[in-house]
Amino acid sequence: MKQLNFTELSLSSETQKAVSDMGFVEATPIQSEAIPVLLEGHDVIGQAQTGTGKTAAFGIPILELIDVRDKVTSALIMCPTRELAVQVSQEIKKLAKYKKGIAVLAVYGGEQIQKQINALKRPVHVVVGTPGRIMDHLDRRTLDLSHLKMVVLDEADEMLNMGFREDMESILKHAPKERQTVLFSATMPKPILELTKKFQNHPKHIKVTKSELTVAAIEQGYYDVKVSQKAEVVSQLIEQYALKLMLVFCNTKRKTDEITEIFQQMGYKAEAIHGDLRQNQRNNVLSRFKRGDVNILVATDVAARGIDVENVEAVFNFDLPLDAENYVHRIGRTGRAGKSGKAFSFVTGRNDMAKLRDIEDYTKVKIERQHLPSGKDRVALAKTKLAERLKVLIEEGDIDQYEAMIADFKQEGINLHQLTAALLKLQFAPLMTSVKETREYPTERESNNDRGKGKKQGRGKHSGEANMVRLFLSIGKKDKISKGDIVGGISGLAGIDSSNIGLIDIYDKFSFVEVDTHFLNKVLSKVNGNKIKSRKVSIEIAR
Ligand code: ADP
Ligand code: MG
Numbered sequence: 001m002k003q004l005n006f007t008e009l010s011l012s013s014e015t016q017k018a019v020s021d022m023g024f025v026e027a028t029p030i031q032s033e034a035i036p037v038l039l040e041g042h043d044v045i046g047q048a049q050t051g052t053g054k055t056a057a058f059g060i061p062i063l064e065l066i067d068v069r070d071k072v073t074s075a076l077i078m079c080p081t082r083e084l085a086v087q088v089s090q091e092i093k094k095l096a097k098y099k100k101g102i103a104v105l106a107v108y109g110g111e112q113i114q115k116q117i118n119a120l121k122r123p124v125h126v127v128v129g130t131p132g133r134i135m136d137h138l139d140r141r142t143l144d145l146s147h148l149k150m151v152v153l154d155e156a157d158e159m160l161n162m163g164f165r166e167d168m169e170s171i172l173k174h175a176p177k178e179r180q181t182v183l184f185s186a187t188m189p190k191p192i193l194e195l196t197k198k199f200q201n202h203p204k205h206i207k208v209t210k211s212e213l214t215v216a217a218i219e220q221g222y223y224d225v226k227v228s229q230k231a232e233v234v235s236q237l238i239e240q241y242a243l244k245l246m247l248v249f250c251n252t253k254r255k256t257d258e259i260t261e262i263f264q265q266m267g268y269k270a271e272a273i274h275g276d277l278r279q280n281q282r283n284n285v286l287s288r289f290k291r292g293d294v295n296i297l298v299a300t301d302v303a304a305r306g307i308d309v310e311n312v313e314a315v316f317n318f319d320l321p322l323d324a325e326n327y328v329h330r331i332g333r334t335g336r337a338g339k340s341g342k343a344f345s346f347v348t349g350r351n352d353m354a355k356l357r358d359i360e361d362y363t364k365v366k367i368e369r370q371h372l373p374s375g376k377d378r379v380a381l382a383k384t385k386l387a388e389r390l391k392v393l394i395e396e397g398d399i400d401q402y403e404a405m406i407a408d409f410k411q412e413g414i415n416l417h418q419l420t421a422a423l424l425k426l427q428f429a430p431l432m433t434s435v436k437e438t439r440e441y442p443t444e445r446e447s448n449n450d451r452g453k454g455k456k457q458g459r460g461k462h463s464g465e466a467n468m469v470r471l472f473l474s475i476g477k478k479d480k481i482s483k484g485d486i487v488g489g490i491s492g493l494a495g496i497d498s499s500n501i502g503l504i505d506i507y508d509k510f511s512f513v514e515v516d517t518h519f520l521n522k523v524l525s526k527v528n529g530n531k532i533k534s535r536k537v538s539i540e541i542a543r
Pocket of ligand 1: 027028050052054
């Protein structure tokens with residue numbers, strides 16, 4: 001497929017300038033093919049996957065076609081989701097940067113319709129919207145499509161999947177006959193072909209071939225893991241690659257909530273995004289993710305459609321996608337616009353392995369098995385990192401008051417060497433145990449049960465209080481222990497008042513308990529290896 005520089009396409013100087021401001025030099029294959037054909041006035045069927053630059057492929061011709069002096073809606077773009085509508089409108093606004101007076105508006109459900117009605121009272125040249133909301137405006141006669149020059153169906157297959165067929169057809173019937181109709185779709189099932197037959201006029205078919213699908217810049221691999229290890233493996237990979245922004249995919253809404261909670265318990269800033277969130281909640285989560293205030297976004301396929309966040313460093317297929325095409329959609333969320341990215345898939349058992357082979361067949365890319373770094377490597381890495389942090393702290397100074405404490409410890413009979421070693425133990429103990437075994441985090445069912453209970457008792461969440469430290473305790477529901485048993489056991493063994501024990505979360509095989517940092521050493525030394533409710537327990541700082 002040919003690929004041109006934008007300067008080789010005959011575009012207005014305004015568009016050239018905007019495109020170069022956006023950092024585009026080379027047009028993508030779909031842009032190189034579609035832009036000239038659309039500028040000539042043909043209808044187009046574009047078949048290309050996510051991340052191939054389709055928005056500019058139709059956005060640029062739309063802007064070249066519009067005359068600002070026409071105070072009418074000249075172009076309509078239909079998108080399957082609110083996020084996509086917003087993103088497409090933003091991208092078109094950027095492309096229109098130097099075209100003075102061009103108005104672009106996104107209309108979608110979930111936003112107050114009155115706000116959109118007011119905006120539509122002035123001329124809006126380009127309307128981007130979800131079919132349901134566009135219909136709503138047509139019914140209210142607040143949107144006039146009788147002057148349309150171009151209609152775009154973006155991600156048409158997805159709109160059909162979402163049941164928008166009737167709306168799409170009635171909208172198309174509102175548009176004048178001598179318009180241009182553009183349809184983009186990742187797949188070309190029969191209903192799509194019917195739609196193009198019915199509503200397009202000798203369309204040119206432009207297809208980006210599969211070999212161009214998976215962006216070469218994305219490093220792909222899989223890990224053979226138990227279900228209960230997945231969260232822990234994510235955590236290790238975050239550490240190994242110093243990841244800051246990542247997407248984790250699950251197959252159900254419920255799972256996204258459960259997995260999010262596990263990540264939060266592990267201390268990560270994680271949020272779920274799925275169809276049950278209200279529009280402002282979704283926007284809120286997305287913008288916090290874009291800012292990096294949320295590091296892990298846990299999503300379903302539908303919710304992640306079209307999410308275009310730059311700098312997503314990695315995509316995790318916590319659950320393998322149900323089909324190979326979704327795999328391409330998912331991993332296309334990283335490695336955006338020429339950046340590199342990583343895609344990690346988790347494979348559990350033979351079914352998953354078969355799915356992975358299907359994905360390889362479809363994408364024509366071999367996905368290699370990966371192995372986690374050994375415990376030794378991880379300890380070495382943590383040591384290097386600690387050394388760096390210590391150097392910074394020492395450099396910054398302001399540690400006199402801590403230096404003064406050394407004398408206090410000496411008086412307690414602890415020498416400098418012991419003090420340092422014991423502090424290192426505090427720091428590294430969790431890592432040392434996970435060198436021996438990969439700790440099992442709760443499976444979906446376990447965490448779900450517990451969450452229900454926790455809510456009732458108002459004890460579900462980590463209090464996060466600064467003076468409390470969260471500990472991992474090796475007994476859980478299967479040992480038939482209650483929160484009272486844990487409080488009683490710890491306070492008894494350590495000889496501390498129960499008021500120094502905070503929130504407790506009991507899972508099937510283990511529990512988390514918060515303890516006042518003041519008594520941390522006491523609790524660790526007195527409880528570890530001793531018995532609670534006649535069970536020998538181990539206790540350590542939770543990671
Ligand atoms: P699609 O609709 O095919 O999923 P988008 O239009 O959302 O893809 O584009 C994906 C990303 O690539 C966006 O961030 C967009 O700004 C960027 N992009 C588009 N075209 C180019 C180009 N020619 N060069 C560099 N980046 C581009
Ligand atoms: Mg798109």
